[in-house]
Amino acid sequence: MVVLAAAIVLGGGGSPSPGWELLLQLVFAGVVIAWALAGLVSRAQVIAPPVYWHVYLLALLVLAIPLLQLVPLPPSMWQALPGREVERQALELVGAGHRWMPWTMTPSRTLASLLAMIPPVVLMIWTSRLDSEGRQRVLGVIVAGGVASAILGALQLADGEGRFWRLQAETHLTWLTGFQANRNAEADVLLIALLAAAACWAGMSRTVPGQRRREDGLRGWRLGLLLVAPLLLVALVLTGSRGGLLLLPIASIFALSMAWPRGRRIRPAAGFGALALAGAVVLAALQIPAIARVATRYVQDDVGRAMLWEDTAIAVAKHWPVGSGLGSFQPVFIASEQLQHVDTSMPVRAHNDWLEFTLEAGIIGWVALVVAAVLILARLPQLWRAQADSEPRHEQILFGFATILLIALHSLGDYPLRSMSLSCLLAVAVAVLFPVANVPDGRLAVSGR
DSSP states (O other): OHHHHHHHHHTTSOTTOHHHHHHHHHHHHHHHHHHHHHHHHHTOEEEOOOOOHHHHHHHHHHHHHHHHHTSEEOHHHHTTSTTOHHHHHHHHHTTOTTSOEESSSOHHHHHHHHHHHHHHHHHHHHHHTSOHHHHHHHHHHHHHHHHHHHHHHHHHHHTTTOOTTOSSSSOOTTSOOTTOSSHHHHHHHHHHHHHHHHHHHHHHHHHSOHHHHHHTTHHHHHHHHHHHHHHHHHHHHHHTOHHHHHHHHHHHHHHHHHHSOTTOOOOHHHHHHHHHHHHHHHHHHTTSHHHHHHHGGGGSOOHHHHHHHHHHHHHHHHHTTTOSOTTOHHHHHHHHOOGGGOOSOOOOOOSOHHHHHHHHHHHHHHHHHHHHHHHHHTTHHHHHHHHHTTOTHHHHHHHHHHHHHHHHHHTTTSOGGGSHHHHHHHHHHHHTTSOOOOOGGGSOEEEOO
């Protein structure tokens, strides 16, 4: 929970804010060290739930790509890789053509990518070891992080074009960004927080009887979750993210399917009435200047993004099938950029994470991605079993699939996973898909000193 909260707050800067990412990695290292020292001091033997081998395989697939790309290769091997001609000629000019070189063309950037992957991978393993209640608390952290980010965004908008409430130097001024530098990443955080709120709501309503709910004070929590939804929706609109708003209907369908009472059917008349009401609300909202400003972004020309995709495809062709190395997009892209597309701007990303991943990871990345997709889709049968059995974990599994789907779709026009915040949120989403492992007496067994 500490690592996830730190990731939401500190991990939104991306590559232009390496200081924040370094701070997050130090927080992660501190938590790991404290956890290890606590075990040594107490001398307690903890019989924790086992981790399914699928989780370890996913972790290995994620980390194997940068690790393999960092392995030094003999000259005869690396010089034969596609796209290395200029590098080979440059090294020969200074008499260093015989050097061993790694697979990646940018070793320092690939190493940075590897270090940035470790917190999400370990967070995935940790979350997969939790029981249903523990995972529910993790979802609560996501809700709290989304609310805090929305509140910070409100302060940012109140400051106008000022930077007092902005955490990153490079950000979208005049738009709500919260803890993120990118308004699209902030939109994803808010959508995922909305899904987590729906999962928490459903978990409270279906696992605790009404009388006990009142006694435990859960009614207040449910009321709070009910108020969270409009706050997150307003904040989402104020990000100005076109992709985020296009994904809102998908997120809403998943959220409503989680929060809707089991066994209660939706009447067709009620469904059409809800759609008509939603349409009327949208039309009325367009009369508000702040929302009308967001709507105008849908008619703006996106020629620049199309040129990015075209030049990235050229770079992919030069380095296929081995890839140029994780984190290498910017220098590799600049070397492949067509002259008619060159301007004073410095492209940082391809604005299509699938395309950028293909450039950096090559065919080995896609093999790992296909294996990971098979492992995740293999969780679908348990979703239906959980629904049939009215299992509380049904909402958590829906949250996991919905989060993965939203990030995958948004990656078609942006780069959400280049934010460590969203990488950690994706790690939690993947982890909650796996079954809760059983231990004796249904709890952690701890032996004394």
